[in-house]
Amino acid sequence: MTGVTAKVVVIDDDGAVLRSVGRLLGASGYEVELFEGARAFLASAAAAPDARAGCVIVDLAMPELNGLDLQAALRAFGCRLPLIFITGHGDVRASVQAMKDGAVDFLLKPLEADEVLAAVRRAMELDARARAARVEREALAARLDALTPRERQVCDRIARGQLNKQIAAELGLAESTVKQHRASATAKLGVTSAAELAALLERSRGRDG
16 A cells, blocks of 8 residues: 555546646646547556555546446445546435545536646545555554454453453453453553553554445
């Protein structure tokens, strides 16, 4: 996930719109990829769902595969790039569906440069935050996976506020053994107190979300 260049993908079967939006974004300092249809982009994204960063601007009404179809397909295989929809028609039902499914914005053609740039800024910020959160969750998962089953049992009980002697009695261990597991586990996790351990385990509960 690291070292990925954030790009704005623009997908529209109208070549004039595609080139216009591409020039606007390029002049504003963004790296841009242009696609005249959704299928080519979908094939590229499906091959490596996490190999892209940034956002997607997609036309709602396109032949073969429209914007809503693309949104559903991306979600199905785990590509979580934020989407901005553009359309020449004020389709309220489609806009509501797009926003329900996580679209960042829904812009009407003819596009206003300021609106496009504002939507792209929001989408890029959302993607950056989401990717940073996933990196943190993956790092946390790796630390937790390094624990032995017994160390995890001890950690769970420490986080609940139990003392070493209580844990020892509950698990049928010597108190000295609990202390050894505790020392090993806290070193692996990089925490120094029961409060830090409890907070770390709380964060871990949402690591797959």
